[in-house]
Amino acid sequence: xxxxxxxxxxxxxxxxxxxxGKPIWGTCAGLIFxxxxxxxxxxxxxxxxxxxxxxxxxxxxxSQLNSFEVELPVPALASQEGxxxxxxxxxxxxxAIFDVGPSVDVLAEYPLAPGQAVEVLLFFTSISCKILYLLxxxxxxx
Numbered sequence: 331x332x333x334x335x336x337x338x339x340x341x342x343x344x345x346x347x348x349x350x351g352k353p354i355w356g357t358c359a360g361l362i363f364x365x366x367x368x369x370x371x372x373x374x375x376x377x378x379x380x381x382x383x384x385x386x387x388x389x390x391x392x393s394q395l396n397s398f399e400v401e402l403p404v405p406a407l408a409s410q411e412g413x414x415x416x417x418x419x420x421x422x423x424x425x426a427i428f429d430v431g432p433s434v435d436v437l438a439e440y441p442l443a444p445g446q447a448v449e450v451l452l453f454f455t456s457i458s459c460k461i462l463y464l465l466x467x468x469x470x471x472x
């Protein structure tokens with residue numbers, strides 16, 4: 331995405347669109363593209379669109395062979411919106427979110443295996459729901 335945006339000189343227009351307050355949807359590679367900070371990127375890095383105050387790690391959960399599904403508790407979402415208290419999350423070469431800024435509300439977390447120091451923040455919305463990232467469409471009400 332970054333290569334296409336750079337090649338076609340789309341970064342200024344995309345950044346202006348993001349600053350306008352219109353919603354931007356980013357899953358998987360889109361989350362990485364929208365993040366302010368990224369690690370585990372290809373040699374030489376990649377330009378990020380930014381705008382979402384978080385740090386992500388590209389392909390944190392491994393290759394396609396390491397894909398898995400899990401039910402995650404979503405108590406904040408359930409109390410705000412009603413419905414199920416869990417959400418089916420699918421991890422397919424998924425990026426991990428390691429930290430978020432004060433404008434980001436964490437809706438669910440996936441704890442890592444023992445010995446790993448941080449929890450992965452999976453579902454969150456930025457302030458005023460301007461940017462939304464969910465790994466599972468079942469968790470949306472769009």
